[in-house]
Amino acid sequence: MRREWELEDLIACWTLDEAEVDLLANKSGATRLGFAVILKFFELEGRFPRREDVPKAAVDYVAGQVNVDAALFGEYRWSGSTIEYHRAQIRRFHGFRETTVADEDKLTFWLADKICPVETSRERLRAALLARCREDRTEPPTPKQIERLTGAAEALFEREFTATAMRRFPVSAAAALEGLIAVPDPDPDGEGEAGAAGARSFLQELKEDPGPLQLETLLAEIVKLERVKVIGLPEGLFEGVSEKVVEVWRARAMRMYPSDFAAAPEPIRLTLLAALCWVRKAEMIDGLVELLIQLVHKISVRPRRRSRTS
Structure with missing residues (x-):
């Protein structure tokens, strides 16, 4: 996600609507702010952020909407039962589900069959995988898992590519x-x-x-x-x-x-x-x-x- 945001872009992308505000009803302080930021980030990116992924300008803008000091964002816990509960709420709200092993296998085969034959950049493979997850309404794998899946897709494509060439050689x-x-x-x-x-x-x-x-x-x-x-x-x-x-x-x-x-x-x-x-x-x-x-x-x-x- 980009780091610099103009005010009009913050308003367009990071403004909480009525339904999103209702999700904050029983939350306060760092928990309220952290949840609101993650909620909007997921809407924009189709994935959950790491702490360092969140732009400071977005934190400041969202903090003003939820009436919480922006400095409290540093106290939000990025591991444990609270954030897991928040993620589950956000998935339900946006109609997403967690990715299963079967989903990962499908993503690997899809990348090998549809994307690797036309793209050679690992960055473009990652982008295609994230777009596919968003289209399927599944939460994408972690960055480390994405690297594993794209690597597996490249290896699978290489095997099929070379096997096809061998069949065509006189x-x-x-x-x-x-x-x-x-x-x-x-x-x-x-x-x-x-x-x-x-x-x-x-x-x-x-x-x-x-x-x-x-x-x-x-x-x-x-x-x-x-x-x-x-x-x-x-x-x-x-x-x-x-x-x-x-x-x-x-x-x-x-x-x-x-x-x-x-x-x-x-x-x-x-x-x-x-x-x-x-x-x-x-x-x-x-x-x-x-x-x-x-x-x-x-x-x-x-x-x-x-x-x-x-």
Whole structure:
């Protein structure tokens, strides 16, 4: 929740209505103020706050409405039977219920099936989970539980994502991808046998951008593109997931050495290599168009320059 509030926003969001005031009838002092603040916070956020989540401006504004000194908010007890009773009252008032283990399982599967295929940010997963809880009128899990659920959803999605990719790979494509890493890691000192250096060159080339603008660069990129096409990745390989999900897997593959790939389970290994080839193929096609345009422009400029100097 934001920390700074203008007066008009406080009035719009933190003003107690008649039904809410009725809930305060048998409460006084810190208990009255604490309950009122939590009540309004839950209405706004769909969850119960921690002490540090509550903006001071909201406490001051609510304190004025319930005729309690704002300083007494510091005396409100954030654990024990009183706050548990308050939470139960607030849930009933807003028509919410506590989240069960079954609810947590449903949230995990929902995140894995609906959100993970299109979102890669853990923050967006958390936001989606909270929105789903509010829609279902269930109190969201604690922050620690939310981290556990989003992590479980990501793991579940990864298993399904890689299993789906494996089902779509032709046997020949899987073998070609494995061939990309059938080489030793690069020698950090630039030394080693010439055969090993040559064998690992294509995986390294896949990770490199084109060289200087010249005809040789264009031809080299064409050869590289053809070698990627020969792998035989099927159309629709990553159908059902967003481009940014595939890009995340490609970025992950870009940081890995052959030994890193070899150490990964086969579905993850092949999916990472496929994502690298898939994205680089699209980039190479776009890059070739740009290279060709620049090269043609470079060639066409030379005669004009010669004519000016003749």
